[in-house]
Structures are given as C-alpha cells and as structure tokens.
Amino acid sequence: MPYIERIDEARWYSNFGPLHNEFRLRIARHFNLGADQVIFLSNATVGIALALQAVGLKRAGNRCVCPSWTFAATPHAIVLAGMSPVFADVDATTWTLNVDQVENDDIHNTAGVVVVSPFGGIVDMDRWERFAERSGVPVVCDAAASFDAVGRGEFRIGTIPIVISLHATKPLGAGEGAIVLCTDPDIIERIRQMSNFGFSTTSVAQVPGTNAKLNEYNCAIGLASLNTWPETRAKIAHLRKYYHEKLEPIDGISVFGVNQDYVSNYMIIETSADGYQLSNHLSQRQIETRRWWRSGCHQHPAFSSFNVRPLPQTRRLGVHTLGLPFFGDITQEEIDKVIDAVGEFCIRSDSLNR
Known part of the structure; x- marks a missing residue:
C-alpha cells in the first residue's frame, strides 16, 4: 500500500517513473550489476522478442533454434521477432539445449538461438558465451522461472541477454512483467528504446519499436515482493x-x-x-x-508448419513428466x-x- 500511495502522490503511472527506477536499482544490486545492465519490460514474451532484435541478427536467414521442450511463449517470441523457430531436442539430464548438437546442426544457416532454463533450473552460460563467440550466432536466454538460479554457479550473467519473468506464477512476482539482464549496456539501451516506441532522448523514433514498458503498479508489486x-x-x-x-x-x-x-x-x-x-x-x-510443457511445442498446431526433426528426449519428457x-x-x-x-x-x- 505505501507504494500505491506514492504513485498517486507523484502522479506518475508509467514511462520509467520513480518506482520503476527504484525497482531497477534494487534488482541491479541483487544481481551485482549496474542499473544500465538491467531493463524492465511488460512481459517476458515481448522481452525475448526484443532481446533477439537487440542482439543484432546479422546472419543470413531467419532460422532461430530453440528447444521444443519449453513453454509456448518461447517460439511465439521468436515469431514476434520476425524469425522462424527450429525445434531441437534437449539433453536427457539437464533438459536444456545441447551446445555441441546446435553447433553441428546446419549452424551456417542459423541466425539465432534461444536457450531455455527449464523450470527455474541452471544453464551453463559460459558454454553458450563461447558458442556465440565461435559461431557468430547471437544467443538469448529464456530464464522465465529462474530469478533465484540466475547468477549462481554456471548460470553466469554476461553479454547474452537473460530474460526473467515477473509473472504471478514465478518466484518473484509483480503480477506481470519481465527483467532483462546483460553486462553490455548498449544491448540494454537498445531494448529500452524498442520498448518505448523506438525513442531515445526525444519523442522521435530512432529504431522500430513497440510499447512494452513496465508500469508503476507492477513495479509497486515487484518492490513489495522484493522486500519479503x-x-x-x-x-x-x-x-x-x-x-x-x-x-x-x-x-x-x-x-x-x-x-x-x-x-x-x-x-x-x-x-x-x-x-x-x-x-x-x-x-x-x-x-x-499440470503438464506445463505438454508434449513439446512442435506438437502445437500454431507451430506445426515449422521445421521439425526427431525429438526423442522431448517425446519421453512429454509422456513421463508431471507438475505436482x-x-x-x-x-x-x-x-x-x-x-x-x-x-x-x-x-x-x-x-x-x-
């Protein structure tokens, strides 16, 4: 309630207001980052799409590799970014994309990769950083449920944008919203511009964009959640x-x-x-x-037209896993x-x- 009262006192309801700025500073401190290495967005699906656009997709083609073993938001975000999802299988133990398999599978025609942190789990970001450097293929990490895992052990924060959801079902909730973390301030600034109609310092669109800002009410919930x-x-x-x-x-x-x-x-x-x-x-x-990820995204009618190969681990997990x-x-x-x-x-x- 004190945060809600501050919104009305300031009469600032959206557009990077006082609560947004306070929340951003506190999240930056939580992850040992600078404020210019953190940006908030209206939701994680848009966050993944904007992050893909921000990393500079310079390679030919529009193929973006992602696991089929993920929530539907991942391929939806790839489509929103103007790309086509190419579904790959996951490792039997970690349930994440296998770096070596992605690198050996038509990498020259791959424009991007979205690696997914399964159910709040760990992703070896060092390996993906090295992959991006070797191949020149931009990578984005969908870490929707991983607020607590990011920054721990192998899940290092680096130049690959990491998108964390603030949805009500996640460990740190704000009702709705997303955090994007990246040690490259230029990438964060590009995402910020695209989230605000492409504006930089004036209301002149410098780049194509949309409206994906996090409003003050969600920031109020986020701050209260962070307090506890x-x-x-x-x-x-x-x-x-x-x-x-x-x-x-x-x-x-x-x-x-x-x-x-x-x-x-x-x-x-x-x-x-x-x-x-x-x-x-x-x-x-x-x-x-809950069968959170059902039988894999390649089984959804919305994605049935995209490239699919045999996915034995995804098939196994679809049959044998369950959310209690x-x-x-x-x-x-x-x-x-x-x-x-x-x-x-x-x-x-x-x-x-x-």
Missing part, C-alpha cells in the same frame, strides 16, 4: 525439501532440480510409468496437476495427501507390470 524475498525464498526452500524427502522413497519417481542451490516455484517429477495415467489417478482424488501442486501457501498436510496418492499409483502400477 528472503522470507519467501526460505519458505519455498523448506516446502521443496519436505516434498522431496517424502517423494524420494517412492520407486519410479524422481524430482527435477533437487540438491541445487536455487529455489523454483515448480515441483516437476519424472515417473517411470505413464504421466497421463498418474495425472488421471490424482484427478480422481481431487488433486490438480506447489505454491507458497501449500501445507504439509496437503503435500502428504499428494504423496499418498502418488505412492498409491506407483504401487498399483508396479503390481500391474509384474
């Missing part, structure tokens, strides 16, 4: 630990992203059984689940209910397979 982030993070970490310890003894179930030094707002499991059957089993017990209920206010009793139902299914599935 240490407590929020500790709560998420505690719940994830409890969930994992309960799931660990169940045969045929593994949890993605455990034993990592980051928190995520997802509880993604991989089951040796059929994930669709597990989902139906839980639904019958009034437990909702997980949110900041979930209770241990509710988690126990989920665990009991998952365990019941696995015992039944195992007995049927014998």
Whole structure:
C-alpha cells in the first residue's frame, strides 16, 4: 500500500517513473550489476522478442533454434521477432539445449538461438558465451522461472541477454512483467528504446519499436515482493525439501532440480510409468496437476508448419513428466495427501507390470 500511495502522490503511472527506477536499482544490486545492465519490460514474451532484435541478427536467414521442450511463449517470441523457430531436442539430464548438437546442426544457416532454463533450473552460460563467440550466432536466454538460479554457479550473467519473468506464477512476482539482464549496456539501451516506441532522448523514433514498458503498479508489486524475498525464498526452500524427502522413497519417481542451490516455484517429477495415467489417478482424488510443457511445442498446431526433426528426449519428457501442486501457501498436510496418492499409483502400477 505505501507504494500505491506514492504513485498517486507523484502522479506518475508509467514511462520509467520513480518506482520503476527504484525497482531497477534494487534488482541491479541483487544481481551485482549496474542499473544500465538491467531493463524492465511488460512481459517476458515481448522481452525475448526484443532481446533477439537487440542482439543484432546479422546472419543470413531467419532460422532461430530453440528447444521444443519449453513453454509456448518461447517460439511465439521468436515469431514476434520476425524469425522462424527450429525445434531441437534437449539433453536427457539437464533438459536444456545441447551446445555441441546446435553447433553441428546446419549452424551456417542459423541466425539465432534461444536457450531455455527449464523450470527455474541452471544453464551453463559460459558454454553458450563461447558458442556465440565461435559461431557468430547471437544467443538469448529464456530464464522465465529462474530469478533465484540466475547468477549462481554456471548460470553466469554476461553479454547474452537473460530474460526473467515477473509473472504471478514465478518466484518473484509483480503480477506481470519481465527483467532483462546483460553486462553490455548498449544491448540494454537498445531494448529500452524498442520498448518505448523506438525513442531515445526525444519523442522521435530512432529504431522500430513497440510499447512494452513496465508500469508503476507492477513495479509497486515487484518492490513489495522484493522486500519479503528472503522470507519467501526460505519458505519455498523448506516446502521443496519436505516434498522431496517424502517423494524420494517412492520407486519410479524422481524430482527435477533437487540438491541445487536455487529455489523454483515448480515441483516437476519424472515417473517411470505413464504421466497421463498418474495425472488421471490424482484427478480422481481431487488433486490438480499440470503438464506445463505438454508434449513439446512442435506438437502445437500454431507451430506445426515449422521445421521439425526427431525429438526423442522431448517425446519421453512429454509422456513421463508431471507438475505436482506447489505454491507458497501449500501445507504439509496437503503435500502428504499428494504423496499418498502418488505412492498409491506407483504401487498399483508396479503390481500391474509384474
């Protein structure tokens, strides 16, 4: 509420207002960056599209490689940037694009790459920085759910723009919005211009652009969320630990992203059984689940016309992964209910397979 009151006192509601500037400085400090290495946008889908345009797509063609194992926003953003998504498979363990595979696969006709951080997980950005330097192919990182993972370990912040979502389902929420991080201030400035109709210092469009600014109301929510982030993070970490310890003894179930030094707002499991059957089993017990990335983006009608090759890992993950209920206010009793139902299914599935 104090932030909302400040908006009315200043009578500044959008267009890089006081709350926007305060939020930007605090996020920059959080990631040990300068304010000129951070920009906010209205949402992460537009953020990926503008980042692709800002990195300077100088190569011939419009092929942009991305994983099929991602949320639909990733290829939508590529299309918004005027490019065509080329779907590639992911690594069986990390669920991210394989650098060597991308580099060996028609790299001369590739104009860009969007690497995706799966469900708030780690991406080896050093390898992608070296790839970009060797190949000359610009790279953007879709790190929508990775507010807590970015900057940790291999997930280094460098010259590749990293786009983080501030959507309500993400660890640090602002209702809606996005953060773009990049150590190259020129790239950040180009994104800022494109997010504000192509304006620089005057209302004369210097470059093609759109309206993708983050308004003061979303910044108010973002600042309030940042104030309580240490407590929020500790709560998420505690719940994830409890969930994992309960799931660990169940045969045929593994949890993605455990034993990592980051928190995520997802509880993604991989089951040796059929994930669709597990989902139906839980639904019958009034437990909702999510197939967040379904069977891969190449299966969506909107993207069926784009280049597709065999994607065995994506196919496997589409069948065998499932998102269990997980949110900041979930209770241990509710988690126990989920665990009991998952365990019941696995015992039944195992007995049927014998």
